[in-house]
Amino acid sequence: MPQMGVSVAEGTVVEWRKQTGDWVEADETICEISTDKIDTEVPAPAAGRLVEVLVAVGATVDVGVTLARISTDARPGEPHSSEDDAPPAATASAPAASSSAGVPRGAPSAASDRERRPSPAAGGSAARRYSPVVQRIADEHGVDLAEVQGTGREGRVQKKDVMAVVAARGGSATRAPSADAAEPVMHIESPYRPGAGASVSGPYTPPEGRPLSRMRQAIGVHMKQSQVTAATCTTWIEVDVSRIEIARKKLAITALPLIARCTIGALVEFPLLNAWLEHDVHTVHEQVNLGIAVALGEDGLIVPVVRGAQDLSPEGLSRRIRDLARRARSRQLSPDDVHGATFTITNPGQFGSMMATPVIAQPQVAILDVEAIVKRPVVVTDQFGDDAIAIRPMVILGLSWDHRALDGALAARFLASVKKRVESYEL
Amino acid sequence: MSEMTYLRAISDGLRTEMRDDERVLLMGEDIGVYGGAFKVTDGFIEEFGADRVMDTPLAESGIVGTAVGAAVVGLRPVCEMQFADFVSCGFDQIINVAGKMLYRQGLPVNITVRLPSGGGFSGGPFHSQNPEAWFMHSPGLKVVAPSTAEDAKGLIIASIRDPNPVIYMEHKNLYRRVKGEVPEGSYETPFSARVARPGTDLVVITYGAMVHTALEATEDLDDASIMVLDLRSLVPLDEAAILAAVHECSKVVIVDEANQTCAAGAQVAALIAEYGFEDLDGPVVRVASPDVPIPFSPTLEAAVLPSVDRIREACRQLLEY
Numbered sequence: 001m002p003q004m005g006v007s008v009a010e011g012t013v014v015e016w017r018k019q020t021g022d023w024v025e026a027d028e029t030i031c032e033i034s035t036d037k038i039d040t041e042v043p044a045p046a047a048g049r050l051v052e053v054l055v056a057v058g059a060t061v062d063v064g065v066t067l068a069r070i071s072t073d074a075r076p077g078e079p080h081s082s083e084d085d086a087p088p089a090a091t092a093s094a095p096a097a098s099s100s101a102g103v104p105r106g107a108p109s110a111a112s113d114r115e116r117r118p119s120p121a122a123g124g125s126a127a128r129r130y131s132p133v134v135q136r137i138a139d140e141h142g143v144d145l146a147e148v149q150g151t152g153r154e155g156r157v158q159k160k161d162v163m164a165v166v167a168a169r170g171g172s173a174t175r176a177p178s179a180d181a182a183e184p185v186m187h188i189e190s191p192y193r194p195g196a197g198a199s200v201s202g203p204y205t206p207p208e209g210r211p212l213s214r215m216r217q218a219i220g221v222h223m224k225q226s227q228v229t230a231a232t233c234t235t236w237i238e239v240d241v242s243r244i245e246i247a248r249k250k251l252a253i254t255a256l257p258l259i260a261r262c263t264i265g266a267l268v269e270f271p272l273l274n275a276w277l278e279h280d281v282h283t284v285h286e287q288v289n290l291g292i293a294v295a296l297g298e299d300g301l302i303v304p305v306v307r308g309a310q311d312l313s314p315e316g317l318s319r320r321i322r323d324l325a326r327r328a329r330s331r332q333l334s335p336d337d338v339h340g341a342t343f344t345i346t347n348p349g350q351f352g353s354m355m356a357t358p359v360i361a362q363p364q365v366a367i368l369d370v371e372a373i374v375k376r377p378v379v380v381t382d383q384f385g386d387d388a389i390a391i392r393p394m395v396i397l398g399l400s401w402d403h404r405a406l407d408g409a410l411a412a413r414f415l416a417s418v419k420k421r422v423e424s425y426e427l
Numbered sequence: 428m429s430e431m432t433y434l435r436a437i438s439d440g441l442r443t444e445m446r447d448d449e450r451v452l453l454m455g456e457d458i459g460v461y462g463g464a465f466k467v468t469d470g471f472i473e474e475f476g477a478d479r480v481m482d483t484p485l486a487e488s489g490i491v492g493t494a495v496g497a498a499v500v501g502l503r504p505v506c507e508m509q510f511a512d513f514v515s516c517g518f519d520q521i522i523n524v525a526g527k528m529l530y531r532q533g534l535p536v537n538i539t540v541r542l543p544s545g546g547g548f549s550g551g552p553f554h555s556q557n558p559e560a561w562f563m564h565s566p567g568l569k570v571v572a573p574s575t576a577e578d579a580k581g582l583i584i585a586s587i588r589d590p591n592p593v594i595y596m597e598h599k600n601l602y603r604r605v606k607g608e609v610p611e612g613s614y615e616t617p618f619s620a621r622v623a624r625p626g627t628d629l630v631v632i633t634y635g636a637m638v639h640t641a642l643e644a645t646e647d648l649d650d651a652s653i654m655v656l657d658l659r660s661l662v663p664l665d666e667a668a669i670l671a672a673v674h675e676c677s678k679v680v681i682v683d684e685a686n687q688t689c690a691a692g693a694q695v696a697a698l699i700a701e702y703g704f705e706d707l708d709g710p711v712v713r714v715a716s717p718d719v720p721i722p723f724s725p726t727l728e729a730a731v732l733p734s735v736d737r738i739r740e741a742c743r744q745l746l747e748y
Binding site for chain 1: 678704
């Protein structure tokens with residue numbers, strides 16, 4: 001179990017991509033693991049034959065525990081003991097040595113694979129290179145291209161070959177996200193669909209429960225731990241974002257990086273909010289490592305970190321946030337990307353919600369919640385001191401803070417600083 | 428609707444627009460009394476008079492330059508280059524004056540330059556070229572190339588009405604060879620691509636005379652379902668239609684009658700490489716004339732220009748890939 005980030009102590013095997021007896025190239029993914037920080041793939045440390053899988057799917061083991069063994073003195077093309085018939089013609093001269101005696105037949109299609117797939121050492125690698133469209137369709141539908149019979153030149157797999165496999169499955173065996181989604185309603189159709197006619201009388205039979213996902217469990221533990229540990233209070237402030245709205249359009253970015261920029265300025269002014277509190281150890285940071293909560297649909301959320309955010313312009317922040325969010329959603333974050341935040345911004349306002357009481361990500365001492373920007377009538381005062389009612393884009397910023405580390409007056413001064421920076425934002 | 432040749436459709440479009448808009452005038456070598464080298468403007472001088480159908484000296488630079496001036500003061504001149512090959516004499520006026528006037532001085536240059544282009548009839552090196560890519564490379568110009576009679580009329584009208592300088596490529600080998608139903612009256616063909624034949628296994632992307640060569644080459648090719656996309660407009664290039672066709676078919680043959688290097692199809696191939704990569708199921712294949720002048724000899728010319736057989740073979744190779 002590799003060390004995925006400094007604070008990770010254990011990990012769970014989610015899926016084995018390679019089975020006992022499979023040939024693996026160096027850096028090829030052999031399994032997927034899940035830790036409380038991140039889900040990731042484990043690359044093979046060396047080329048060889050996977051001779052032993054030591055940790056079953058679903059098992060959680062400590063960092064450093066051996067997951068599997070790879071025999072590096074094996075040679076590609078050599079059959080292993082589960083392949084009980086004669087070796088293929090291309091490797092007939094290779095000794096039929098067994099490097100993994102006694103291992104039961106692993107992958108169900110191992111024998112048929114070998115018939116179709118040229119061995120890695122067989123030189124004729126052209127047939128194993130797939131065109132972009134073939135790879136994309138195979139990815140979308142979870143098709144193992146090694147099992148697809150190619151009809152192109154020298155057995156090359158063509159688009160129509162992989163489409164035929166997808167069509168033959170009828171979509172039922174696919175793990176494509178699109179296959180799970182309900183068929184979209186055409187705009188000319190009524191969205192009404194008659195239900196299965198379930199009876200509402202009689203006792204209620206709930207659907208079968210399923211174990212909570214690894215990610216949800218991890219989020220639950222962290223959130224509950226924070227609520228037990230911190231003395232959480234929440235303070236709100238209402239802010240006029242007219243200038244942010246103008247700047248946002250001018251720079252063609254979202255409001256978030258601009259508000260983040262103002263928040264970072266306030267954090268530099270009030271470093272006590274850019275801090276960690278672990279038991280009685282209080283660490284005040286000069287550098288701002290800004291955590292940005294990214295929703296992963298209903299699976300959960302992850303908080304990638306913009307390191308050294310105090311040195312970034314709004315455009316720079318925008319680029320970094322976009323990049324992190326994209327990689328978060330495609331599950332490509334590295335452990336370091338989610339480590340070391342000194343302050344967090346959460347931004348669920350795109351759905352129109354007004355206020356929230358966010359939970360502080362431990363060991364940080366505060367988290368800022370940015371809600372929906374809504375146009376409201378507000379009283380404004382002109383340069384002569386006359387009042388008028390104007391329509392202004394307003395947002396409510398909520399700061400959850402840890403009363404162990406600071407007091408309400410400081411939280412209010414911090415929010416006032418953010419407000420001042422937002423409302424006087426220089427374009 | 429009435430059936431007419433590609434050439435008559437161009438005449439019909441010019442005549443329709445001249446009747447509708449008195450700002451439209453024609454300029455060119457022997458287009459008046461003689462009616463044009465190919466008789467596109469036959470009878471025009473009788474109907475519209477010598478003020479609107481102007482015979483000019485043999486000076487393409489003068490024709491285009493005069494037209495630019497006329498456009499700046501509000502007229503809508505249509506210049507005829509007797510052969511597309513001769514446009515190089517008017518090159519500076521098109522590239523450096525017409526194409527840049529709007530950017531430099533905010534003055535739209537509403538001219539249309541007609542370029543009778545292409546080979547296939549032993550015209551030799553000075554009467555067979557396809558110089559459209561020269562103009563694609565230079566900002567400020569639009570470039571269109573109809574392949575059918577209907578589009579020939581609709582695009583000449585659209586070109587005259589477009590406020591930009593438009594290079595109108597009319598293929599000489601289509602003049603009397605291609606006929607089609609052409610709507611009566613005035614209409615504009617959009618500067619966008621057209622699916623000449625739908626298909627799903629492979630798409631041939633081309634324009635002008637090669638649309639017909641491609642249709643013939645792929646009409647019955649091993650039961651494959653082959654799309655032919657007629658670009659119609661090279662600037663602006665209908666990128667959405669190209670990428671949609673690539674998404675549908677995943678295999679692409681691009682045909683240019685022009686010399687291969689930096690031809691219009693090279694731009695199409697570059698577009699696909701950048702934005703259509705994930706839809707590709709094979710290399711993007713190009714069929715074009717090799718980088719040599721077009722020969723006089725009928726045998727040699729047939730060997731140089733993309734033929735039905737060459738396109739067929741390219742499609743077959745790619746289908747098998």
